[in-house]
Amino acid sequence: MKADEARPGHGVRLIQKVSSGRAFAKVAPHVVPALDRAVHRLTRGKVLLSARMLPGVILTTTGAKSGLPRRTPLACMPEGDGTWLLIGSNFGRPGHPAWTANLLAHPDAEISWKGRDIAVRARLLEGEEREEAWAAALRFWPPYAAYQARVERRIRLFRLTRVNA
Known part of the structure; x- marks a missing residue:
């Protein structure tokens, strides 16, 4: 599936406008992940509420400091x-x-x-590859530009690639 095919159709502009705001940035990090985790667990991995706005995954990483598994929608x-x-x-x-x-x-x-567990390897994107991915991300979800404009840090982009079992 191409990125343009994955983008939701109806009400996208309104959702983008709301999600670009500072109020959303204050509330969403506390509400959206908790709802996603609960619904994902209840539906045995088949549903993510936030996927109504954008496609989503539950990422399981190893904690950088703790070494413990960390699940993040x-x-x-x-x-x-x-x-x-x-x-x-x-x-x-x-x-x-x-x-x-x-x-x-x-x-x-x-x-x-989409309900399937997939082993992946992440790679931080840099240079021209990052710039191309950033341009694609902005076409896919324009509010990322507002997020970048609010912060001094450079937003990190990672490409996940399947690891063959």
């Missing part, structure tokens, strides 16, 4: 070649999200994608 951009792009926007808040530090320390991870 995230929006993602599925790429046409069976890879996924993760954008560490943190809803436009100042710090990098913890899951990005986890992937930097331990790039082997797992995602739950």
Whole structure:
């Protein structure tokens, strides 16, 4: 599935406008992941509420400091070649999200994608590859530009690739 095919159709502009705001950035990090975790668990991995806005995965990483498994519901951009792009926007808040530090320390991870668990390896994108991915992410979900404009840090982008079992 290409990124443009994965984007929801109706009400997208309104959702993008709301999600670009500072109020959303204050509330969403506390509400959206908790709801996603609960619904994902209740539906045995088949439903993510936030996927009504954007495609999503549950990312399981190894904690950078703790070494413990960490499960994080995230929006993602599925790429046409069976890879996924993760954008560490943190809803436009100042710090990098913890899951990005986890992937930097331990790039082997797992995602739950449409009810299937898939082993993946993450790679931080840099240089021209990052710029191309960032441009694609902005076409896919324009509010990422508002998130970047609010923060001094450079938003981290990771490409997840399947690890053959």
